[in-house]
Amino acid sequence: MAIWRGFGGRILLMLLATLSLISCSPSERRVDSGTEQGILHWGNASEPQSLDPHIANGVPEQKIMSALWEGLVGKHPKTLEPIPAGASHWQISPDGRHYRFYLQRNARWSNGDPVTASDYHWAWWRALQPSLGNPFAEMLFVIAGARDYWRGDISDFSQVGVTVVDNYTLDVELAHPTEHFLQLLDMPTLFPLHRASIELHGSATARASRWIYPGNLVGNGPFQLDDWQINRRIRVTKNRHYWDAKQVALNQIIFYPTENITTEERLFRAGQLHYSYDVPVNKLGYYQAERPQQLSIAPYLGTYFYRFNTRKPELADPRVRLALAKAVDRRQLTERVLRAGQLPAYAMTPPNTAGYFPPSAAEQQLAFDPAAARQLLADAGYPNGAGLGVLEILYNTQEEHRKVAVAIQQMWKTHLNIDTTLHNQEWKVYLDTERRGDYHITRASWIGDYLDGRNFLEIWLCDSDNNRTGWCDPEYDRLLLDELPAVSDKAKRHQIMRRAEQRLLDGLPLLPIYTYTSKHLVHPDLRGFYPNLLNQPLFKALGLQREPTTADE
Amino acid sequence: MSKRIICLIGRRLATAALLLFIVAAATFALIHSAPGGPFSADRAVSAEVEAALNAQYQLDKPLASQFASYMSNAVKGDFGPSFRYPGREVSELIAAGLPATLELALYALLLALLVGVSVGAIAASRPGSLRDQLPMAVALLGICLPAFVLGPVLALTFGIYWEWLPVSGWGELRGDKVLPTVTLAAGYCAYIARLTRAGLRQQLEQPFIVTARSKGLREPAVILKHALRGALLPVIAYLGPACAGLIAGSFVVETIFQIPGIGRFYIQAAFNRDYTLIMGLTLFFAALIIFFNLLADLAALWLDPRQREGV
Numbered sequence: 089m090a091i092w093r094g095f096g097g098r099i100l101l102m103l104l105a106t107l108s109l110i111s112c113s114p115s116e117r118r119v120d121s122g123t124e125q126g127i128l129h130w131g132n133a134s135e136p137q138s139l140d141p142h143i144a145n146g147v148p149e150q151k152i153m154s155a156l157w158e159g160l161v162g163k164h165p166k167t168l169e170p171i172p173a174g175a176s177h178w179q180i181s182p183d184g185r186h187y188r189f190y191l192q193r194n195a196r197w198s199n200g201d202p203v204t205a206s207d208y209h210w211a212w213w214r215a216l217q218p219s220l221g222n223p224f225a226e227m228l229f230v231i232a233g234a235r236d237y238w239r240g241d242i243s244d245f246s247q248v249g250v251t252v253v254d255n256y257t258l259d260v261e262l263a264h265p266t267e268h269f270l271q272l273l274d275m276p277t278l279f280p281l282h283r284a285s286i287e288l289h290g291s292a293t294a295r296a297s298r299w300i301y302p303g304n305l306v307g308n309g310p311f312q313l314d315d316w317q318i319n320r321r322i323r324v325t326k327n328r329h330y331w332d333a334k335q336v337a338l339n340q341i342i343f344y345p346t347e348n349i350t351t352e353e354r355l356f357r358a359g360q361l362h363y364s365y366d367v368p369v370n371k372l373g374y375y376q377a378e379r380p381q382q383l384s385i386a387p388y389l390g391t392y393f394y395r396f397n398t399r400k401p402e403l404a405d406p407r408v409r410l411a412l413a414k415a416v417d418r419r420q421l422t423e424r425v426l427r428a429g430q431l432p433a434y435a436m437t438p439p440n441t442a443g444y445f446p447p448s449a450a451e452q453q454l455a456f457d458p459a460a461a462r463q464l465l466a467d468a469g470y471p472n473g474a475g476l477g478v479l480e481i482l483y484n485t486q487e488e489h490r491k492v493a494v495a496i497q498q499m500w501k502t503h504l505n506i507d508t509t510l511h512n513q514e515w516k517v518y519l520d521t522e523r524r525g526d527y528h529i530t531r532a533s534w535i536g537d538y539l540d541g542r543n544f545l546e547i548w549l550c551d552s553d554n555n556r557t558g559w560c561d562p563e564y565d566r567l568l569l570d571e572l573p574a575v576s577d578k579a580k581r582h583q584i585m586r587r588a589e590q591r592l593l594d595g596l597p598l599l600p601i602y603t604y605t606s607k608h609l610v611h612p613d614l615r616g617f618y619p620n621l622l623n624q625p626l627f628k629a630l631g632l633q634r635e636p637t638t639a640d641e
Numbered sequence: 642m643s644k645r646i647i648c649l650i651g652r653r654l655a656t657a658a659l660l661l662f663i664v665a666a667a668t669f670a671l672i673h674s675a676p677g678g679p680f681s682a683d684r685a686v687s688a689e690v691e692a693a694l695n696a697q698y699q700l701d702k703p704l705a706s707q708f709a710s711y712m713s714n715a716v717k718g719d720f721g722p723s724f725r726y727p728g729r730e731v732s733e734l735i736a737a738g739l740p741a742t743l744e745l746a747l748y749a750l751l752l753a754l755l756v757g758v759s760v761g762a763i764a765a766s767r768p769g770s771l772r773d774q775l776p777m778a779v780a781l782l783g784i785c786l787p788a789f790v791l792g793p794v795l796a797l798t799f800g801i802y803w804e805w806l807p808v809s810g811w812g813e814l815r816g817d818k819v820l821p822t823v824t825l826a827a828g829y830c831a832y833i834a835r836l837t838r839a840g841l842r843q844q845l846e847q848p849f850i851v852t853a854r855s856k857g858l859r860e861p862a863v864i865l866k867h868a869l870r871g872a873l874l875p876v877i878a879y880l881g882p883a884c885a886g887l888i889a890g891s892f893v894v895e896t897i898f899q900i901p902g903i904g905r906f907y908i909q910a911a912f913n914r915d916y917t918l919i920m921g922l923t924l925f926f927a928a929l930i931i932f933f934n935l936l937a938d939l940a941a942l943w944l945d946p947r948q949r950e951g952v
Binding site for chain 1: 675676677678680682683684685686689691697722725726727738797804808810813814898906909914
């Protein structure tokens with residue numbers, strides 16, 4: 089053909105030849121070589137802000153830190169029951185306020201130094217220094233004196249209930265019996281720290297310090313930091329000094345900052361990741377139908393809800409809020425709109441949070457019932473929605489939130505004849521608007537830090553910075569702040585929490601919508617992975633083994 | 642003559658300094674007027690913590706004095722610490738992302754030039770024929786198709802269905818630079834092809850070309866030796882903005898292909914309200930655009946004697 093002749097044609101031919109040269113061999117699949125060499129390729133959502141356990145506050149950071157450090161007590165990856173970690177065993181006093189931890193005698197830092205009780209003591213002192221801006225400092229407030237020390241009411245750290253008995257024994261005195269204390273111990277903010285290596289790089293309480301970088305960071309976990317290339321990857325390698333190194337099957341984990349979940353899904357499909365941080369909603373159908381064995385969907389300890397601004401006259405009457413709640417068909421939302429196994433929620437606390445169930449009447453109270461909703465609205469003085477005006481739903485810009493808001497807008501229009509406008513804002517603008525209380529209704533969510541209902545109820549206290557609705561019930565505060573801490577019996581605690589939650593649902597500053605699920609793509613070669621309520625893997629228990637039958641397609 | 646060129650460069654550099662100052666002031670005003678701050682988060686931090694953090698980064702001072710201290714440091718080359726990534730300097734973050742971004746832009750530019758000029762030349766040599774219309778139609782498609790459509794399409798086709806090329810990374814797996822380069826180059830390639838074709842068509846009608854042909858020169862020699870130099874002038878003029886666009890515009894491609902370049906930082910910095918990082922990157926991009934425009938002007942002067950007269 090004439091087009092191939094002459095100078096231009098030759099160049100085109102050359103280009104095609106180069107392209108075909110590249111394409112002769114199939115491209116490498118990292119998962120295949122990874123499985124052979126024990127290298128786990130892990131999608132980890134975003135570039136970590138920091139790896140300082142007292143600064144970083146995101147879930148992706150927490151994942152990496154849990155490979156580099158270990159707290160006194162860990163969690164079983166399947167059941168989330170406490171398991172020995174930095175401490176081999178522990179004793180709890182009958183009044184539930186005194187804990188004695190016996191440290192692993194052979195525990196070593198990644199530089200070979202022994203891990204001692206002083207390392208925990210010093211790290212907890214550091215966690216309570218306000219200049220670091222530790223977002224999770226409040227987790228330590230269960231320890232006697234910690235809150236006062238943080239606030240500056242006492243300046244002597246020896247008055248805080250942490251005592252080094254000897255190198256391998258640590259005593260902790262709690263402010264009040266705390267059922268979930270053992271669970272807190274594997275949160276980064278309670279990890280031990282290696283003082284000498286931190287002080288080598290500047291002040292112990294400086295945010296901008298270089299001790300967290302490869303070559304400087306000393307941890308006590310199953311892995312040690314090996315390489316950190318910004319926006320590219322973080323590589324951790326097996327720590328040969330780790331006390332339980334024999335049980336660690338992986339040689340390396342590589343964490344990738346995969347902030348674009350569509351790209352992440354392509355990476356998984358092209359064989360570059362063993363595990364994805366998330367799954368795009370529009371791909372769920374494909375995996376459910378074609379590759380169900382690679383899709384992991386599990387209940388997650390988080391509630392998706394709307395906040396009602398009770399300071400707005402339209403929403404000041406609890407009957408209006410209840411009417412709005414009863415006009416939402418949650419089952420339709422989870423099954424038709426979201427379609428990832430989310431559970432309709434009728435209370436703040438997810439069901440079976442460490443054995444706690446929300447009040448049994450909750451489901452009936454908030455159940456979808458358009459007739460009752462209309463009646464409530466009429467009782468409040470707005471028959472058929474007349475006179476209520478237009479409500480606005482504020483959400484941060486994201487497709488999933490938009491879909492939910494559109495569906496709810498439609499339900500309110502159909503069942504209550506209420507007009508709603510939707511308003512989306514970029515994340516930080518949305519946070520600012522919500523803080524200022526400049527909204528009617530906002531989208532919100534709360535993900536549990538530990539397995540205890542209290543974690544979900546606390547945010548509705550009158551002076552909680554996370555309340556933001558103007559709702560305040562002194563009796564609710566009294567139950568949670570005075571009555572609950574005084575008891576240690578599980579059944580009694582749950583009873584008090586249920587009473588508090590009932591008051592919350594009667595006041596209804598929120599519209600519970602659904603309980604989260606965690607979604608991941610998991611390569612069949614990955615062993616020892618259990619989806620759990622906290623969506624928290626135990627890296628030392630993970631392994632890689634070739635799956636002969638279902639490896640690829 | 643060379644003195645005049647030096648004068649021109651001097652004048653342009655002085656304007657550049659003023660321009661950069663204006664960009665800095667405007668950016669500073671904009672980011673501080675955007676709601677939310679670097680330390681706002683869904684999980685509220687206590688007032689004590691927020692105050693401590695603001696004091697540490699001098700966010701509690703009046704805006705004017707913050708700007709003055711930022712500029713006086715920036716002039717000395719110190720762009721301050723990142724708010725989002727404690728322990729990292731802005732210059733360190735830019736230095737970490739720059740190699741990948743520059744490399745990607747360079748490859749895309751070379752590819753765009755090579756393919757664009759060749760295709761343009763082929764098309765111009767037989768106007769109206771299939772070899773003109775087909776490449777020009779493809780070029781039009783290339784201009785219209787944005788990277789966020791083309792990138793995923795290429796990744797799905799070559800990376801997932803045929804498994805020929807990696808779908809992500811930069812310099813990690815064999816061939817991982819191909820798809821991002823092609824994606825970024827496509828639009829520019831198409832534009833250069835159209836510019837070259839138009840330039841060549843104009844040149845090929847000049848009397849000196851008719852003379853060259855009448856002497857019996859073959860068509861490729863006519864195009865390569867005589868017509869192309871003049872025809873490429875519009876392409877050269879386009880290269881300045883193209884270079885700046887390739888660097889600044891690579892962020893879409895960087896996100897699609899997981900490339901650790903500065904474009905990705907730019908987006909994250911804006912979402913995180915990382916004030917110092919936004920300032921640093923904006924000034925950096927502004928300086929680049931100014932620099933490449935100057936370079937393109939100088940190249941045009943070198944190629945076109947007529948323009949030198951005006952200097």
